[in-house]
Amino acid sequence: MTFEEARAAFPVLERYAYLNAGSVGPMARRTYDAIVEVERDELGPRGGYEAFNRIMELRERLRGVIGAQVGVDADHVSLTTSTSEACRVVLAGLDLGPEDEIVTTDAEHFGLLGPVHASGARVRVAGVRERPAVEAADAILGEVGPRTRLIALSHVLWINGHLIPIEELKEAVSVPLLVDGAQSVGAILVDAEPFDFYTVSGQKWLCGPTPTGGLYVRDPEGLRVGSPSYFSQRTYELDGSFEPRDCARRFDQSWIPAAFITGLEAAVGAAPDWRFEHSRENTEHSRQRLLEAGHEVVTEPGHSNLVSWRWGGNTMDAARELGEKGVVIRDLPGTGLLRASCGYWTNEDDIDRLVAGLAALRRVS
Secondary structure, eight states: OOOOHHHTOOOGGGOEEOTTTTSSSSOHHHHHHHHHHHHGGGGGGGGGGHHHHHHHHHHHHHHHHHHHHHHHOGGGGEESSSHHHHHHHHHHSSOOTTTTTEETTTTTHHHHHHHHHHOOOOOEOOOOSSSSSGHHHHHHHOOOOEEEEEEEEBBBBBTTTBBHHHHHHHOOSSSEEEOOTTOOOTTBBBOOTTEEEEESSSSSSOOOOOOOEEEEEEEGGGGGSSSSGGGGEEEOHHHHHHHHEEEGGGOOOOOOHHHHHHHHHHHHOOOOOHHHHHHHHHHHHHHHHHHTTOOOOOOSSSSSEEEEEEOSSSSHHHHHHHHHHTOOOOEETTTTEEEEEEETTTHHHHHHHHHHHHHHHHHOO
16 A cells, blocks of 8 residues: 555545544544445344344454454453543452552543542652653652552653653563553554553544444453443343453443444554554654744654644644644643644645644734
């Protein structure tokens, strides 16, 4: 697949400089068509025996697709609708209390922080946002103590795009790691196998439908099913006690529509082999162009597909006004930062439009 062919797969790129896959990735025509085709089955009969068996078969197939994206066996993958849901599954099953501690960072999304706080454990926050990336590991390990029961953090920080050295952390500690893969899976090459828990977003860098995702669990039998769904049980009793399904299937949460399952499978299948290398090149080029234009870029070189920079004015207004001009980026509330997401589909014109749009906003302000 050539770059031109890969870019042409996304209709939105005909009109917009779409630089916000870190929130929601662009959708390819192939993905949309797959969703529409399967959605016709909703006309029924939706509740028949064949329909139910078909959705169960599709779920198993999707389990394998998601597992392949992070280098793990399908039996260790639970299906979720988001990384936030996956984080809730893990925290609900660990049975932590006020005598326990969780170590996290000051650059996490609430989708992770919310379940961490709700766990009831004491939360220790490592300051990494304002540090050089090379100091992140030491800052995190400095918060680990005898009461630490979990380290919960992102592989790629959504605030500035910096990679957290999770391999180094795993080697340094004996406690489990919950890794939020919202900004990594589909953006960079991921091998989740060494980690205890790793979450997957389907709608971001994998460019799938919005309510799709997964959770890798290295030792499914070692995590209690703390938030059971109908999919969690093989059999159950009248008092609600149940026999869990095998492996990570016991943590499945929601009924994901067949159309969305098929859509995510189509989206993953459309990604070119060269996507990671091209994304890195685009990101570094975007970063350099922003620096040359005089912006204070807070993202260091050589990390992920995200570039963030400080903005002197109202970031929400800036993102909205750029969107009206056909440039879609993300403002990061409460940080004074704007963020661009550069995928394998990004081209020079997208970056030109971003830089020109920012320059126009500066002149007005």
